Amino acid sequence: MMKKTLLLYSTVEGQTLTIMEKIAEHLTAQSPEISYDLYNIEEALPINLDDYETILIGGSIRYGHFRKPLIQFIQQNTQLLNSKKTAFFCVCVTARKVGKDTPEGSLYVRKLFQKVQWQPNLKGVFAGALYYPKYGWFDRTMIRLIMRLGGEKNHDIKQNYSYTNWNKVDEFAKQFYLLVIS
Structure with a gap:
């Protein structure tokens, strides 16, 4: 019997999607019985959440905040999320x-x-990435200033940092896979 899993992400530069794809690879490598759908939470979802x-x-x-569509999705679907096996991860440079x-330290x-x-069954926190060459002047300047305040002195704005x-x-x-098969 196939176990349907839904993977939803909200990303600014793509690192959250890259992490989500790595988790998806792990699922399919562990078991062909697991099927998943991957969607950007900020776009209209062509699915029924009850199917997962x-x-x-x-x-x-x-800049210290999750994107609004992510918060709105969680608030609009709290009851359903709490009735299912769920997990959450945050991606931030800090x-x-x-x-x-860690979830407790973030x-x-x-x-x-x-x-x-x-209240998800599993929570995670991962360090993100900085893509200076992609940023406009304002973002590049602000992020570089924030990094300096955080102790990073020599960020070359011509480089990416993961x-x-x-x-x-x-x-x-691995922990998410165990949740899926439980």
Whole structure:
């Protein structure tokens, strides 16, 4: 019997989608019995949420906030989310620092779950990436300033920086797989 899994993401530059795709690869590598659908939560969803046994939502932080469509989706679907097996992960550059890389240590995750009534079975926090060459002048300047305030002194704005700990993503993917098959 196929177990249907829904993977939803909200991303600014694409790192959340990249992480979600890595988790999806892990699912299919573990079991051909698992089928999944992957959608951007910020677009109209052509599906019925009731059709899925397990739902994973991933969202990124930009300038200290999750994107509004992510929060709205969670608030509009709280009852359904709480009736299913669910998981959540946050992607933010601050998670590159030990202590801020857990759901308990992430101010953003703590604030989100104080604001919404959803309680996922599994939560994760992953460090994101910076894509300076893609940014306009304002974003490049602001992000570089924020990074300097956080202790990063020599960011070359001609380079990309990935802080994602892929071993941590793999561990989360294993835990999510166990949730899917439970």
